[in-house]
Amino acid sequence: MMMADEQAAVAQAAESVPAVSGPIFVEIFLLALLFATAISMIRMRQLFSVAMLSGIYSLLSAAFFVALDAVDVAFTEAAVGAGISTVLILTGVALTAKWEMPVDRERQILPLAIVIVTGGALFYATLDMPAFGEATAPANAYVGQAYIDQTPTDIDVPNIVTAVLASYRGFDTMGEVVVVFTAGLACLLLLGVGAIRGGGRNDDGEH
Amino acid sequence: MFAATTLALGVAMILMLIRAVLGPTVYDRVLAVNSFGTKTVLLLGVLGFLMGRPAFLDIALLYALINFVGTIAILKFFRYGGLMTAMDDEDPIRQEGR
Numbered sequence A: 001m002m003m004a005d006e007q008a009a010v011a012q013a014a015e016s017v018p019a020v021s022g023p024i025f026v027e028i029f030l031l032a033l034l035f036a037t038a039i040s041m042i043r044m045r046q047l048f049s050v051a052m053l054s055g056i057y058s059l060l061s062a063a064f065f066v067a068l069d070a071v072d073v074a075f076t077e078a079a080v081g082a083g084i085s086t087v088l089i090l091t092g093v094a095l096t097a098k099w100e101m102p103v104d105r106e107r108q109i110l111p112l113a114i115v116i117v118t119g120g121a122l123f124y125a126t127l128d129m130p131a132f133g134e135a136t137a138p139a140n141a142y143v144g145q146a147y148i149d150q151t152p153t154d155i156d157v158p159n160i161v162t163a164v165l166a167s168y169r170g171f172d173t174m175g176e177v178v179v180v181f182t183a184g185l186a187c188l189l190l191l192g193v194g195a196i197r198g199g200g201r202n203d204d205g206e207h
Numbered sequence B: 001m002f003a004a005t006t007l008a009l010g011v012a013m014i015l016m017l018i019r020a021v022l023g024p025t026v027y028d029r030v031l032a033v034n035s036f037g038t039k040t041v042l043l044l045g046v047l048g049f050l051m052g053r054p055a056f057l058d059i060a061l062l063y064a065l066i067n068f069v070g071t072i073a074i075l076k077f078f079r080y081g082g083l084m085t086a087m088d089d090e091d092p093i094r095q096e097g098r
Helices: A003-018 A026-042 A047-067 A071-095 A106-126 A144-154 A161-169 A172-192 B002-022 B026-050 B056-080 B093-095
Strands: none
Touching: A026 A047, A026 B002, A047 A071, A047 B002, A047 B056, A071 A144, A071 B056, A106 B026, A144 A161, A161 A172, B002 B026
């Protein structure tokens, strides 16, 4: 029942806005690869391989975001997910263990229940969402429409996103930059530049 | 023609994924991730033309840069156990040769 509804919604979205979304088979293919990668990451016990697969997962989701036309999200995902967090995970692997310990069956039940409930709630929430790229959706109707109408006359910046970030929300952007700069500075001071040492060489153990 | 290219890239991505999952050594996996990033860049480029918006090429170029830097970071970490160590001081092979 739910599957039929979802397929109908997807088909409707694909018919109404063919130009905005990528070809539907590309999205299905990317989602299938994401699923396979996630299953492999769960099944694997060697943490270095899991770190590598998480890099692949980030690249795949970045490609999926591009297919959904969310280019800025995709770029952040590629930079943070595939670049920084892979190295962070490797640092953690070097400091702790190289193999994952098996977990008891009893201790797996509660996390599984939490994940199923959360996933079910998220699926339930998507039923209320407007169709992908719908013109009457709240995100496209009120404020977005006003920005699109008024930006060319208000501000002499041709790019609307740049105008919103740098002019309409200029102080907000400055605050964000200050926060990010302070956080980076605090991290550097806490960790100490040049004092980071991993736990020696990081051999795979199989070759 | 773009659809056929997308299909070929998809097959290549599946092969890379299999190699990253099965790969017996670390280097197989690093190489698989690097090739997978390259395939992602190519897929983004093809996807831009497939959707009629070749402006995606810029993003694909940025992905290529991130992919390169990320692979260098992983390899340097793997070799020296950290990112901030100098390359010349702690080269194990050179020290063994002395």
